[in-house]
Each structure stands twice: as C-alpha cells, then as structure tokens.
Amino acid sequence: MKEEIPALKTIDRKQFQHDLISWFASEHRDLPWRENKDPYRVWVSEIMLQQTRVDTVIPYFNRFMDWFPTLDDFAEADEERVLKAWEGLGYYSRVRNLHSAVKEVKASYGGVVPDTPEEIAKLKGVGPYTAGAILSIAYGKPEPAVDGNVMRVFSRILLIREDIAKPKTRKTFEAAVRDLIDHDNTSFFNQALMELGALICTPGKPACLLCPVQEHCEAFKEGVQSELPIKIQKKKTRKVPLVAAILTNHNGEFLIHKRPSDGLLANLWEFPNFEIHTGLLAKRDFFNQELEELLGVTSELGELLVKIEHVFSHLVWNVDTFTGVISTEMDEDLMIKHQFKWVSEIDIEQYAFPVPHQKMMAAYKEKKK
DNA sequence: TACTCGTGGGG
DNA sequence: TCCCCAAGAGT
Numbered sequence: 131m132k133e134e135i136p137a138l139k140t141i142d143r144k145q146f147q148h149d150l151i152s153w154f155a156s157e158h159r160d161l162p163w164r165e166n167k168d169p170y171r172v173w174v175s176e177i178m179l180q181q182t183r184v185d186t187v188i189p190y191f192n193r194f195m196d197w198f199p200t201l202d203d204f205a206e207a208d209e210e211r212v213l214k215a216w217e218g219l220g221y222y223s224r225v226r227n228l229h230s231a232v233k234e235v236k237a238s239y240g241g242v243v244p245d246t247p248e249e250i251a252k253l254k255g256v257g258p259y260t261a262g263a264i265l266s267i268a269y270g271k272p273e274p275a276v277d278g279n280v281m282r283v284f285s286r287i288l289l290i291r292e293d294i295a296k297p298k299t300r301k302t303f304e305a306a307v308r309d310l311i312d313h314d315n316t317s318f319f320n321q322a323l324m325e326l327g328a329l330i331c332t333p334g335k336p337a338c339l340l341c342p343v344q345e346h347c348e349a350f351k352e353g354v355q356s357e358l359p360i361k362i363q364k365k366k367t368r369k370v371p372l373v374a375a376i377l378t379n380h381n382g383e384f385l386i387h388k389r390p391s392d393g394l395l396a397n398l399w400e401f402p403n404f405e406i407h408t409g410l411l412a413k414r415d416f417f418n419q420e421l422e423e424l425l426g427v428t429s430e431l432g433e434l435l436v437k438i439e440h441v442f443s444h445l446v447w448n449v450d451t452f453t454g455v456i457s458t459e460m461d462e463d464l465m466i467k468h469q470f471k472w473v474s475e476i477d478i479e480q481y482a483f484p485v486p487h488q489k490m491m492a493a494y495k496e497k498k499k
Numbered sequence: 500t501a502c503t504c505g506t507g508g509g510g
Numbered sequence: 511t512c513c514c515c516a517a518g519a520g521t
Contacts, residue, residue, distance in 0.1 A: 179517040186507070186516085220505025223520075257519045277517045297500070324517055333515075334510075364513090365502080394504070442505060485506065 134302065137288040137348045138309055146346050147312040147319065153342030154322035157329070159184075162191050167317070169243035169268035170201040170232075176263045177228050177255060181221060184328070190219050201243070204229070205236040213397060213482040222396060227255030245269040258300065266316040274307035275320045276300050279327025285359035286331060286349035295363040368445040373413045374403030374487075375452045376494050377429050384478055385456065388469040394442070399481040401490055402470070403449065413450050425464050429454040436493035440486035451490045453497075 158164070161184065163175030174194060178187045194215050198204035204212075207229070216225040231253035235243055243264065244250045251261045262275035274280075281294040281303050288306055292299040312319045330337045338350050349355040377385040386399045404420040411419065418428040431454040438449040465471065473481070483491070 176517065181504090181516055181518060182506080183508075183516050218506075220507090221518085223504065224518090227519080255519065259518060263517075275517080278515090279517065321517095328517080396504090440505095442503095444503065 135288050135290060135306055138306065141288075141310070141346055143310055146310060146343060147315075149342050149346070150322045150326070151312060151315055151318045154318050154325055158321070158325055159329075162188060162195070167268050169245075169264060170204075171195065172264050172268045173243060173256075173260075174204075174228070176260045177224050178219065180224060180260070182219065186219070190215070201232055201241055202236065205232045205241075209397070210480060210482070214480065217398075217482040218485060218488070222398060224255055226397065230254045231256060243268070245271065247271075247273060258304070262304075263320065266311075266320045268317075270316050272308070272311050272313045272316050274304040274311065275324075276303045276307060277324060279324040279331075280307065280320075282333065282359050283323050283327045283331045286336070286355050287343060287347045289348035289352070289354075289358075291358070291360050293362055294359045295361050365444060367441065370445055370447050371406040372403050372447055372449040373406055373417045373452070374401050374449050374490060375417055375429060375431060375454045376401050376435065376490060377454045377456050379456055379472060381472070381474075383472040383474050386471055386473055386478065386481065388471070395484045397482075398484050400483060400487045401451075414452060417452070424468060425460060425470065427456055427458050427460055429456050435497060436490065438486050438489050438493075440489075447486055449486060449490070451493070453494065 161175075163171050165171075175187070175191055178191055178194075197211070197215055198207055209229075212225055212229050213222065216222055219225075234253060235241060239249070244253075245265065245268075247261060247265060250256055250264060251258075256264070259275055259277050262273040263277075265271040265273040266275055278294070281300070284290060284303050284306050285292075285294065290302060290306075292302055307320075307323075326341070326343070330341050334356075336355050338344055338347070338355060341347065341350075344350055347355070349358050379385070385402055387402050389395050389398050389400060391397055402421065404417060406413065406416060408416070414431045417431065422428050431452045433452070435451045435453050438447070438451060440447040440449070460470075478491075
C-alpha cells in the first residue's frame with residue numbers, strides 16, 4: 131500500500147507534524163465547535179459541515195446548541211423542531227439520521243457517544259470521515275478523517291494523482307494519514323489538515339508562500355500544485371417544470387403539504403404543487419386537474435404570483451406560482467391520507483420549508499403589503 | 500460504482 | 511451567466 135506513494139519514503143514525519151500542528155495552534159480560526167471537546171458538539175458540527183461552508187454553518191450551529199444544549203435534549207426533541215433547526219441548511223437526511231443516531235446513543239450507550247471505530251461507524255449518518263473526525267478530535271484516537279480538504283492537501287504534498295472523485299481513492303489517503311498522523315495530538319493533526327485546505331491549500335490558487343509545510347510539498351517542488359488534485363466528474367442537471375399555488379380558505383389559513391419521508395426534501399413542508407408532464411393544458415387548468423384528482427376540490431386561482439428557479443445539486447425546478455382560494459369544504463380523510471393541512475399565518479412558522487417554498491411565501495407577503 | 504441529496508458564495 | 515464548489519453518507 132505504501133509503495134503507491136513514493137513521497138512517504140522521504141518525508142520527515144516529525145518535522146512535518148511539528149510544522150503543521152504549530153501552524154494550526156497559532157493560526158486556527160476560533161469556531162464555536164472548537165470551544166471544547168464535547169463529543170456531542172463535535173458530532174453535530176461535523177454533520178453540519180458536510181458539503182457545507184463554515185460561514186453558513188456557524189449561525190445554525192449556535193442556534194442548534196441553544197435549542198438542544200446536550201445530547202439528551204436533542205434525543206428528546208420532537209421531529210418538527212428538529213427539522214426546523216435544519217431549515218435552509220440542505221441535505222436534510224443528515225438531521226434525520228443524526229436524530230436517529232443520537233436516540234440510539236441514548237438508548238444503547240447510556241447517552242455517551244461511543245469511542246471505538248466499530249461502534250461509532252454503526253451510527254446512522256456517520257460515515258468514514260465523520261467517524262474519524264469524532265474519534266480523533268473528541269477522543270484523541272489516531273484515526274484518519276479524510277474529507278475533500280485532506281485529499282486536496284495530500285494530493286499536493288505527496289503528489290498523489292488518483293481521481294479524488296472516485297470512492298476507492300479515499301483509502302489511499304487514509305493510509306497516508308495513518309502513516310503520518312501524530313499520535314500525541316490526533317485532534318490538531320486532523321483539524322490542521324482541514325484548516326490548511328480551507329485557508330492556504332485552496333482549490334484555485336493555493337497560497338503556497340504562506341504554507342507552513344511548503345518545504346514538505348512535492349507538488350510545490352515540481353510547480354504542479356495548481357494541477358492537483360485530479361478530479362473528473364460532471365453531471366448535467368435535469369430540468370423539472372412545476373406549477374404551485376399558495377391557497378387560502380375563508381379563515382385565512384394556508385394549505386400546506388408534507389413531503390414523503392424519503393427522497394428529495396424528505397419530510398419538509400411545501401405549498402401544493404405538481405410536476406408538469408403535459409403541455410396540453412394551461413398551467414392553472416393543469417394545477418386544478420391534479421388537485422381535483424388528489425383532493426376532490428378545485429381552486430380559484432388568481433394571476434401569476436412569481437416564477438421561481440431553484441437549482442439543486444442534480445436538478446433544476448422551474449416553478450410557476452399562483453395565488454388562489456378554496457371555497458369548498460375538503461374531505462378530511464383525504465387531507466390526512468395525503469398529508470395536507472390548513473395552518474394559520476402564525477402557526478406556519480413552526481413548519482420547516484425548503485428554500486424555494488420560502489421564496490414563494492416571501493413573494494406572497496410582499497404582494498399583500 | 501454511480502447516483503441521489505441543498506444551498507449560497509465566488510471566480 | 512455559468513460552473514465549481516464546501517469538513518460526505520446512503521443506496
């Protein structure tokens with residue numbers, strides 16, 4: 131395994147560890163999840179930080195700790211509140227899995243986050259990276275925590291040209307970390323690699339002149355740092371046309387719908403909407419046709435409220451949004467069966483909505499003024 | 500393995 | 511405007 135990375139034969143481990151950790155000790159950012167080593171806090175932060183920028187996470191993390199200060203608090207929290215804590219953060223299965231895993235920790239481990247790779251890896255939402263991060267940062271275990279930063283940093287320092295988009299490539303970097311990690315300070319070592327990737331060894335133009343481990347870097351020696359890491363991938367986004375409506379009744383309540391418990395935006399709430407799969411009907415008529423089929427009622431739709439384009443990772447929504455009124459009584463059994471509900475303008479704030487639907491509501495309120 | 504799963508910031 | 515991305519995991 132080691133012979134795949136020639137640079138590991140010559141690198142001065144002790145010097146590398148010292149240069150890296152000293153830099154981190156003096157230059158690291160003061161982030162809320164670095165206040166202490168509470169495994170629960172480390173865990174929550176690592177889940178939030180998955181594919182998400184630090185600046186985005188900070189306010190969410192602070193509010194989360196305000197709402198759920200301890201693992202027990204979070205374990206006992208109700209689903210709606212949990213989802214609300216994640217509203218707008220994206221990748222909502224993260225919080226669903228986190229909640230499930232925390233309850234598991236409370237039930238099976240007495241509320242103490244396990245400190246072995248075998249046990250912690252079984253927890254929902256805890257993959258190889260997060261397991262290593264918690265073990266090394268909270269418990270001082272010499273486990274690799276290989277994320278995108280670490281692969282970028284080591285691809286340069288060790289001149290590794292494997293495609294980091296391929297899942298199996300992570301193993302190469304884990305082997306490198308196991309070889310190089312400072313057993314006396316696993317927390318700083320792993321965090322320093324990520325901090326270095328975030329602040330110095332960036333994707334675009336790395337700030338090599340400021341790099342504390344420049345003298346250890348094979349890519350810098352060769353002048354090829356901007357060519358690394360190797361990453362080949364690119365998917366085209368599928369376009370999805372939708373028609374939606376913000377519907378009210380005679381009580382001034384809003385009709386909302388809970389999305390299915392799996393797939394895109396699982397368990398979040400939304401305004402009634404349908405994917406347009408025919409161009410034969412006017413959008414308003416198509417909406418009412420679908421609504422009639424689902425709930426047995428039609429709506430009186432007004433003019434177009436707003437057109438919303440929302441870009442997801444792998445698809446694009448184009449939503450034509452109308453306002454409207456439902457003046458007839460609705461079948462309660464159908465409402466329950468299909469997860470629809472009337473809520474007041476006050477109560478609606480308790481429910482978690484994805485960003486595109488938040489934009490619809492914002493447009494509605496703006497127009498009402 | 501390749502695809503699914505959000506969002507907002509920056510070049 | 512477009513594209514890449516940012517502390518990945520589940521299936």
